[in-house]
Amino acid sequence: MSSPPLAIHAVDITKVYRRFAHKRQFATLKSAILRGSLVRDLRPEETFRALDGVSFDVEAGKTYGIIGRNGSGKSTMLKCVAGIAKPTTGTITVNGRISALIELGAGFHPEITGRENVFINGIMLGLSKAEIERRFDEIVEFAELAPFIDAPVKTYSSGMYMRLGFAVAVHVDPDVLLVDEVLAVGDEGFAHKCLDKFAEFRRRGKTILLVTHSLGLVERFCDEALWLDKGKARAVGLPKRVIDAYVTEVEESEEVFLAAEDSRNRVRVDLGAGSSVPSPADGVAEDGVTAGNVEAPADMFKAEAGRWGSGDVEISKVDLVGPDGLPGHVFHSGEPMTIRLQLKAKTPVKDFVFGIGLFNADGVCIYGTNTNIEEMSPQELSGDGEVGFVIEELALTEGTYKLDLAVHKLDGYPYDYHRQLYTFRVKSPIKDVGFFRPRHSWTFSPAVRMTQLQGPEGWRPHMKDDEPTA
Amino acid sequence: MFHNLRQLVRYRALIQSLVTRELKARYRGSVLGFFWSFINPLLLLAVYSFVFVVVLPGTHPPELEPYALFMFCGILPWTWFSSSLTEAANSLMAGGNLIKKVLFPAEILPIVAVLSNMVHFFFGLPILFVFLLWFRSTISVTEILWLPVVVAVQLLFTLGLSLLLAALTVHFRDIKDILSNLLTLWFFATPIIYPMHLAPGTMSKAVLNANPFSHLAVSYQEILFYEGPFGHWKWLMAVAAGSVLLFLFGYFLFDRLRDSFAEEV
Numbered sequence: 001m002s003s004p005p006l007a008i009h010a011v012d013i014t015k016v017y018r019r020f021a022h023k024r025q026f027a028t029l030k031s032a033i034l035r036g037s038l039v040r041d042l043r044p045e046e047t048f049r050a051l052d053g054v055s056f057d058v059e060a061g062k063t064y065g066i067i068g069r070n071g072s073g074k075s076t077m078l079k080c081v082a083g084i085a086k087p088t089t090g091t092i093t094v095n096g097r098i099s100a101l102i103e104l105g106a107g108f109h110p111e112i113t114g115r116e117n118v119f120i121n122g123i124m125l126g127l128s129k130a131e132i133e134r135r136f137d138e139i140v141e142f143a144e145l146a147p148f149i150d151a152p153v154k155t156y157s158s159g160m161y162m163r164l165g166f167a168v169a170v171h172v173d174p175d176v177l178l179v180d181e182v183l184a185v186g187d188e189g190f191a192h193k194c195l196d197k198f199a200e201f202r203r204r205g206k207t208i209l210l211v212t213h214s215l216g217l218v219e220r221f222c223d224e225a226l227w228l229d230k231g232k233a234r235a236v237g238l239p240k241r242v243i244d245a246y247v248t249e250v251e252e253s254e255e256v257f258l259a260a261e262d263s264r265n266r267v268r269v270d271l272g273a274g275s276s277v278p279s280p281a282d283g284v285a286e287d288g289v290t291a292g293n294v295e296a297p298a299d300m301f302k303a304e305a306g307r308w309g310s311g312d313v314e315i316s317k318v319d320l321v322g323p324d325g326l327p328g329h330v331f332h333s334g335e336p337m338t339i340r341l342q343l344k345a346k347t348p349v350k351d352f353v354f355g356i357g358l359f360n361a362d363g364v365c366i367y368g369t370n371t372n373i374e375e376m377s378p379q380e381l382s383g384d385g386e387v388g389f390v391i392e393e394l395a396l397t398e399g400t401y402k403l404d405l406a407v408h409k410l411d412g413y414p415y416d417y418h419r420q421l422y423t424f425r426v427k428s429p430i431k432d433v434g435f436f437r438p439r440h441s442w443t444f445s446p447a448v449r450m451t452q453l454q455g456p457e458g459w460r461p462h463m464k465d466d467e468p469t470a
Numbered sequence: 471m472f473h474n475l476r477q478l479v480r481y482r483a484l485i486q487s488l489v490t491r492e493l494k495a496r497y498r499g500s501v502l503g504f505f506w507s508f509i510n511p512l513l514l515l516a517v518y519s520f521v522f523v524v525v526l527p528g529t530h531p532p533e534l535e536p537y538a539l540f541m542f543c544g545i546l547p548w549t550w551f552s553s554s555l556t557e558a559a560n561s562l563m564a565g566g567n568l569i570k571k572v573l574f575p576a577e578i579l580p581i582v583a584v585l586s587n588m589v590h591f592f593f594g595l596p597i598l599f600v601f602l603l604w605f606r607s608t609i610s611v612t613e614i615l616w617l618p619v620v621v622a623v624q625l626l627f628t629l630g631l632s633l634l635l636a637a638l639t640v641h642f643r644d645i646k647d648i649l650s651n652l653l654t655l656w657f658f659a660t661p662i663i664y665p666m667h668l669a670p671g672t673m674s675k676a677v678l679n680a681n682p683f684s685h686l687a688v689s690y691q692e693i694l695f696y697e698g699p700f701g702h703w704k705w706l707m708a709v710a711a712g713s714v715l716l717f718l719f720g721y722f723l724f725d726r727l728r729d730s731f732a733e734e735v
Contacts, residue, residue, distance in 0.1 A: 017733060079732070083573045086729045098573065106571035111495040120491055123484045124572055152498070 006095065007176050007207035008058040008081055013090035015051040015076050015231075050076040051087070052231040058224075060095070060175075061205040063198075065218035065239060067246055068228035074211045077228065078102065078180050081209060096175025096207070099125055103180075105165030110154035114145060117153050118168055125172045135171045142193070143167035163190060170197050176207045215243050251330045251427060258329035258423050265305055265421050305402075305420040313349060313381060313407045313415035317342035320403075320424050331394055333428035333437060339389040341405060348382035352415065356389055357404030359420060366401070366435050372410060395437050398428040471725045477575065485578055485585065492586040507593035514549070515542050515597070518663070534665060539601055543694045544662030544687040546598060550591035551628055551683065552653045557583035558632030559639045559649055566735035576731050577724055580636040584628050588621075602694060613693050616700050620689045623710045627682060630717035637724040640734045662687050685709045 051073045058064040066074050079085040081092055082100040107124050108117045118139055122132040132139075140149050143163040153161065170177070179198075198221065201208055212218060218225050218239050225239040227246045234249075235242045319327035321338040331337050339356065355370030371378070403422040408414040428437075444450055497503045519538035522530060530537045558580035562569060565579045602609065639645040660683045661669070669675050678684045685705040692702050 084570065085732050100571075100573065103567070103571040106567050107574075109491055109495055111498045112491055116491065116494070120484075120487050123487055124568070124574060129483060 005060045006057050006093075007060040007062070008056075008064075008095075008209065009093040010057070010077075010081065011055050011091050013051050013054045013077070013080055013087045013092060014049065015073070015080060015085065016088040017048045017050050049231050051080070051228075053090070054226075054228065054231070054233045055090075056226050056233065056236060058207055058209060060207055061202075062223040063202055063208040063210065063221050065222035065225040066209070066211045066228060067213070067215065067218055067225060067243065068234075069250070071230075072228040073231040074228055075102075075180055078178050078209065078211050082178050094176055097126060097172070098176045098178060099169050099172040099174035100178040101166065101169050101180060102178065103165075104162045104169065105153075108153050108161065108165065111152055113151060114140075114149040114153055114156070114164055118149075118164065121165070121168045122172070125169065127172055139164075139167045139171045142171070142197075144190070159187070159190075166194065170194075170201075174206065176209065177201055178209045178211075180211045181213065215247070219243055254425055255329045258425060262329070262421065262423055265423075307416070307418050307421065309406075309408070309414035309416035311416060312346055313352060314344045314346070315341050315405060315407060315416045315418055316344045318403075318405060318418070318422055320422065329423065330425045330427060333396055333398065333426050334393055334439075337391045337394050337424075339391070339403065339405070341387040341389075341407075343381070343385040343387060343407065345381050345383060345385070348380055349415070350378065350380050351409045352378045352381050353408055353410055354387055354389075355404070355406040355408065357406075359402040359404065360435055361400040361402070363402070363420070366396075368404070370406075378410075393439065394426060395439065396426045397432050397434055397437050398426055399435070400425050471722055474575070474577075474725055475721065478577065478581075481575060481578060485582060488578065488582045489586045489589065492582060493589060496586075507590050508597060510590075511542075511546060511549075511594035511597055514545060515539075515601075518542070518545065522663075531665065531668065536605055539598075539605060540665070540691065540695050541663050542598060542601070543690045544660070546591060546594045547624060547686060547690055548657060548660070548662055548683070549594075550587050551624065552657070553590075554584040554587040554628050554632055555635060555653065556649060557587065559635040559646055562636050562640050562731055562735055563643075563646075569731050569735050576728060577633060577636075577721070580632040581629065584625070584632050588625060591621075598694065606697070608697070610699075613700050616689070616693050616703070619710075620686060620693065620706065623706060623713055624686050626717050627686070627709065627713035630713060630720035633717070633720035633724040637720075637727045637731075640727070640731055656681070656683065660684050660687050661691075665691075679705075682709045682712060 054073070054077065056064075066077060068074050076085060078100070079102065080087045081094060082098060082102065083092075083094075084100070084102070105117075105121070107121050109120070115136075118136065119129065119132050122135075123129065127135075140146050143160075143166070145160060145164055145167075148156065148160065153164075156164070177198075198208060202221075208221075210218065210222060222239045224237065225235075225242040226233060227235040227242050229249070235245045319340045319342075320329065320331070321340055322328050322331055323335050323337075327340075341354070353370050353372045355368070357368040358366045360366055401424055402420040403424070404417075404419050405422065406414060406417040408417065442450075493504075497506055500506060502509065515538055518541050519536075522537050522541065530540075534540045561579040561583045562576060565576075568574045568579070569576050635645060635649070659677060659681055661678060666678060666684065666688050669678050685702065686709065689700070689702050689706050692700050
């Protein structure tokens with residue numbers, strides 16, 4: 001059975017970097033000779049595995065995406081493929097001429113003109129002088145720099161610089177193009193031109209290796225994707241599947257981060273407290289209203305995270321519960337969510353109100369309500385209890401939100417007030433703006449023709465295609 | 471190693487355009503531009519003339535007249551040598567962007583440093599020739615034919631040392647700082663501002679003879695300044711043989727350390 005020809009064949013790539021310990025910084029030639037440690041110092045002491053046994057193949061003519069978090073080894077992988085860095089162990093075979101878009105205009109000299117730089121950069125990337133001459137006009141036109149091509153490069157704006165670098169690199173006409181997160185070049189129009197250029201490369205059967213954080217780009221462009229995590233290959237295969245796995249993992253770690261932040265917040269508030277319900281918190285004290293345990297900050301809409309109250313009723317535990325019934329910090333737009341409060345009443349009380357406030361990351365109140373506003377009359381609360389605030393559908397756009405939770409008397413006297421101590425994140429496949437997403441759909445009369453693109457799953461705004469066309 | 475050395479031939483267009491760029495960029499923005507390549511050696515000649523003819527007139531043997539011209543024969547190649555080493559030692563750091571981001575044979579950087587300084591040396595030569603024609607009655611053609619040989623030996627010697635220094639400086643940045651002082655010491659340990667035969671005692675003679683650049687300097691002086699046949703050629707051949715070895719060793723070390731450059735720069 002014959003397999004298609006490979007453009008890149010990487011087997012078991014490991015790259016070990018030497019990590020400089022602090023004392024190593026002062027180990028210089030002199031001290032190396034004095035201590036007789038010249039040879040030893042040239043050997044790595046502390047090492048860091050940027051890549052750990054990664055293997056992958058890219059078939060000729062395919063577009064291959066590498067995704068992963070910062071520091072996962074993506075760029076190192078690209079440098080190894082480009083031949084700039086040499087893997088510590090493992091072999092990489094690349095068939096055909098490579099052009100690496102790792103840093104645009106890396107070889108430009110600021111003092112000489114754009115024209116001269118195009119020639120030198122082109123030669124560096126492997127073109128001959130005649131080839132550059134033939135493509136020169138095309139390069140300049142692509143970079144949109146015709147009026148400035150004879151000015152020294154130091155007078156260029158950073159956008160012009162990048163554009164020229166990009167133009168030269170893509171006109172090298174490589175068989176294998178390596179791209180490292182450089183599509184954010186220039187304005188909207190130029191970005192489109194770059195994408196068109198990539199599409200053209202694909203049409204012409206060139207191989208592209210793309211390292212990016214833009215998952216959409218990978219999903220749209222790539223035939224296959226590799227997810228690197230801490231130097232190891234976590235998943236390889238269809239972009240959609242790899243991206244889904246990656247996104248899930250990112251959400252999980254965000255979850256851990258938010259949980260840690262929340263508990264840190266609460267620890268901070270608990271500090272210096274004798275009673276189980278301490279107050280006032282730092283932010284509150286600054287507002288100058290610090291009379292005892294009970295007082296709320298003067299400006300309820302400005303106060304920072306904190307906790308105050310008499311403690312007669314205590315909110316002992318708060319969980320944000322997702323559709324799976326498990327507490328968490330990351331939720332999806334459109335899914336149900338329940339805020340569950342565990343309560344402890346020291347003495348039975350008859351005057352109590354439960355309140356909730358929803359804030360965005362800037363501290364702007366998006367929504368607030370309490371049981372009194374909603375005309376519920378308290379009868380009695382004693383011992384341990386539980387209160388749930390059930391949101392049937394999180395009608396929020398993607399972002400980070402904070403919660404105020406409180407139990408207080410009808411006149412506002414607080415038993416336990418938790419100000420912005422709970423953070424959660426809302427994820428959404430569609431990038432609409434604002435905070436609030438009403439459940440909606442679009443309708444079009446027959447004269448307006450529109451098609452729904454296939455997109456991520458879950459509830460999303462959509463076209464009503466079953467609408468009567470009358 | 472020899473494979474890489476052969477590869478270098480393929481990059482000659484790049485070396486050529488980088489040297490041109492270096493020369494263009496150096497004088498870009500100055501009023502006199504390329505003329506500085508001529509003016510600088512002239513000014514240097516003027517300074518040494520002033521010091522040794524006006525300020526310290528009696529310090530040199532009377533048969534070496536004009537003394538400034540004698541010194542110039544050594545200073546011109548020395549300037550090429552010392553600025554090449556200084557630039558080459560720093561070249562990998564200065565070109566770090568290229569090494570880290572572009573697939574690029576790193577040895578090109580020190581080589582370009584040496585070659586662009588050689589071009590400056592060549593610009594200084596016509597001035598030297600003009601003054602020589604002025605002061606010397608005869609110049610024998612066979613002697614002048616030795617000049618390219620001396621230049622070639624010096625080129626090889628400088629290249630070898632430059633590759634060595636460039637590779638080591640990446641790992642030991644100290645070299646950059648100590649180099650200028652070492653070069654000053656080396657300058658005075660070379661018969662440039664004094665004639666070789668003035669060295670007192672066997673000890674200092676041995677030191678001068680052990681210094682390869684002495685023989686290069688003496689060769690320049692014999693060819694350009696002194697009348698009579700070029701008698702130093704045996705020494706020159708010895709230095710040539712040494713330079714070949716030095717170049718091979720320098721290139722070998724550079725090649726061995728090559729993979730570390732992208733990480734250490």
